[in-house]
Amino acid sequence: MTKSALQIARAAYQPKLPKALTGAVVAKEGEPTQSVADQEEIKKLFPNTYGMPLIQFVEGEAKEFAPMNVGVILSGGQAPGGHNVISGLFDGIKKLNPANKLYGFILGPGGLVDHNYMELTADIIDEYRNTGGFDIIGSGRTKLEKEEQFEKGYEILKELGIKALVIIGGDDSNTNACVLAEYYAAKNYGVQVIGCPKTIDGDLKNDMIETSFGFDTACKTYSEVIGNIERDCNSARKYWHFIKLMGRSASHIALECALQTQPNICIISEEVEAKNMSLDDIVTYIAQVVADRAAAGNNFGTVLIPEGLIEFIPAMKRLIAELNDFLAANGEEFNSIKRSKQRDYIISKLSPENAAIYASLPEGVARQLSLDRDPHGNVQVSLIETEKLLSEMVATKLAAWKEEGKFVGKFAAQHHFFGYEGRCAAPSNFDADYCYSLGYTASMLIANGKTGYMSSVRNTTAPAAEWIAGGVPITMMMNMERRHGEMKPVIQKALVKLDGAPFKAFAAVRDTWAKETAYVYPGPIQYFGPTEVCDQPTKTLQYEQAK
């Protein structure tokens, strides 16, 4: 691998650990825990891993540990810092006993099931310290859900003498990690399972998990380019930039980027849903900001849009549901209609409310909603270019307002979508330290015989030395939710809370940002400069943790 100058310089960075982990460590156990809801059902489903105590690691007497082998899996979408979780885990188990071995399963959970693995030696680990990406062993989206997968996995774990498996993933992967922990515990297989909270989306967090790793770096990378675009916008003064941001359902990324860059508009899906806003409400809101700025002579601006927006608009959800049902039942008739007549055909068949919304959509989007369906026949909402949909509808509304004299100005739009640009960025100091600490903590949970725990590092707005490392029983974060028609025990997904400090901070100033040009230009992540530049956690974390 040819390395860039930055990669070479950055390889030497020694991630910071909580002080309690730097020497010999003992586990301090707290009180037994409860799941956040549905206690009886969760307890019944996890008889061996329910109710376990919180763990905190503190300095203690050195102990000797027998040699052991550990396995690790990267699950789901990439997030900056995954390699540091693995190097923290590696250093942790080597400190316990230099004879310990670490195995990586290749290309995600599928590697466990298919017995595709490699030993991660010191030489390999050293190549990947403080780097972005999941390429050390690759990642994948196979879901570990079925007993036959658990059994196939156990075969290779037994063969390799693996005592514990660390699964690095998001809410679903950690839910599955807990199901696997429970299964192996029930079977007395002697294999522990530990989870690590990964996702740039920021939606895996709760009282014990302050943030998921990668959110910090990804948001800072997006904010860098958003800030650059804002500066361009404010220099050329002739475009509205519509910027869609990854993050699936939750709007944490859009909100954090807004707090960092102060755009003119940022839509928050959770608010759209709570206020029962229609697509037209959103378009009208944006158009009004455009018109007000135009009246002040400013024919430019920036708009941030969360990826999952469409599915949070209640009326769009109803439209999509009716479309799915209608097309499933009448697919053949629909396909026999001439392409140029399909739109009118659908409008004639939908309920009046949904027909009106469908008729208001730009042609391309309407076509996409009726044509591009997944193998189950469902509309593929994620393919909709929401940034273009909104700007086209805003343009149409402004043209009408111009006729009425309500808009005097120009409107020209540029479109962007950022996602892949940030998921594999080299981790910021925060993510480098946080991930390394999560991995190191996982090794301590293993050494202490724990299973069904998630590695937890808290107090993360303080300097790393003061961070609190420990373990949280995964069952503690669970409730029962309907998934694909069945009630399942799952980790609660954390959406943006409208009464939370980050959203309230945003809501308090957004009208000013809309009117004035209050852009902030964060610039690229710095690794070597002054601490106020290099070591700040996200604004979200700062607001949430502020006492």
Next chain:
Amino acid sequence: MTKSALQIARAAYQPKLPKALTGAVVAKEGEPTQSVADQEEIKKLFPNTYGMPLIQFVEGEAKEFAPMNVGVILSGGQAPGGHNVISGLFDGIKKLNPANKLYGFILGPGGLVDHNYMELTADIIDEYRNTGGFDIIGSGRTKLEKEEQFEKGYEILKELGIKALVIIGGDDSNTNACVLAEYYAAKNYGVQVIGCPKTIDGDLKNDMIETSFGFDTACKTYSEVIGNIERDCNSARKYWHFIKLMGRSASHIALECALQTQPNICIISEEVEAKNMSLDDIVTYIAQVVADRAAAGNNFGTVLIPEGLIEFIPAMKRLIAELNDFLAANGEEFNSIKRSKQRDYIISKLSPENAAIYASLPEGVARQLSLDRDPHGNVQVSLIETEKLLSEMVATKLAAWKEEGKFVGKFAAQHHFFGYEGRCAAPSNFDADYCYSLGYTASMLIANGKTGYMSSVRNTTAPAAEWIAGGVPITMMMNMERRHGEMKPVIQKALVKLDGAPFKAFAAVRDTWAKETAYVYPGPIQYFGPTEVCDQPTKTLQYEQAK
């Protein structure tokens, strides 16, 4: 303006100057110069500014200078470092005489014509040191070409007592700066005009101008996100990423980014033209690399595409020319044809060669070529999403090859277009120093009574102290070219040279990069770290200047 932590820290950076400029400076004049071609015609067009000598600034005796006022204009697209040109110019004239004043014309050359200006005081300048963007006075695309504009400009220059005007722009703006210099000299108006070489596109360079400012920072910003995408690509191992890069005609940006990130494929427009490649040739080349990688089990990759590609494909150029002519002559008939029949109509009317190419285009692109025309009726080539056009055509070809057994694998694509993300990034150390030196040099050219010169800073791969500062007569870079049907004196645009060192370095290794996964991850621009991370010029410059 709310400032980010990085902006605050970066404001303190003192850009480096060539050693010769740090004390008192004298101008050393060389031999008279000639234009690069068409000497007789250029000489006739520029009787007052032709044949002037090269200037080099060296250390000398301190002199006193009478107070003077200077004007500055930012022209055309943004490029990182524009603010540093202005701060270098400001510091330069203040050093000559603290009573000197600097005026900025607002929103580009239009500000001169419309008498829209502001005084740039020390307080204002200090807010913008080492920042990206052109927002200090804004930029614009008004072309200074007509005598009435020159006269309107002179009115305000006279009113403000401005002795010299600095125009910061690309090849066209500098050509116009020279025409203006000649005009004011011929009229004996006593206003000097100095140009500064700006453009991220990198196409304003020659023997005396080693690089245009902004190219360094923009390419490094694009390479950061390309590297991040490559790392994602190599972690998920399931997508081909098609990445289009800004840069108008020339492929310098794509080539530089390729040298920095080592993608599997990078198309160079100048090579496509030289080899008379067709669109199908390009598609076949990409599809073959995809198929070869798939055969080795690698169903992923990255492709870089220069923005201007379409217009460099000789056959596409011919198609577009025929379409323009045909639609100009038959627009009414075309518009009366039913939308769903328009494609067939056009195919029936074009010459066989062009009809075949038009028929091979994906529907969306074909529609765009016939429908989206500019006010002159011309096809708007820049609106074509080349990255999607190529990936769709590659998908079609691979599907055919699959039937024939020539392709065994999967092909799924993601698309990106980077431009606005890098034009206003905070300047790298290189651009911060280079721009500051260009502006400072401009002040010395003014002090020495020069007009029709471009500020020149050479030896730029050496440490800044060893850079050579001076001035180049703009006429020296000119030749006669046909523009809008007329022969005009213009600065020669520098396209990628196929016998130049950067392209040859790329061509020597691209087959290896296609086959192997040789990605390099440059990471974000660093401002504070070790010099090998923070202070490297572009690979293009390093190859070009290597002895």
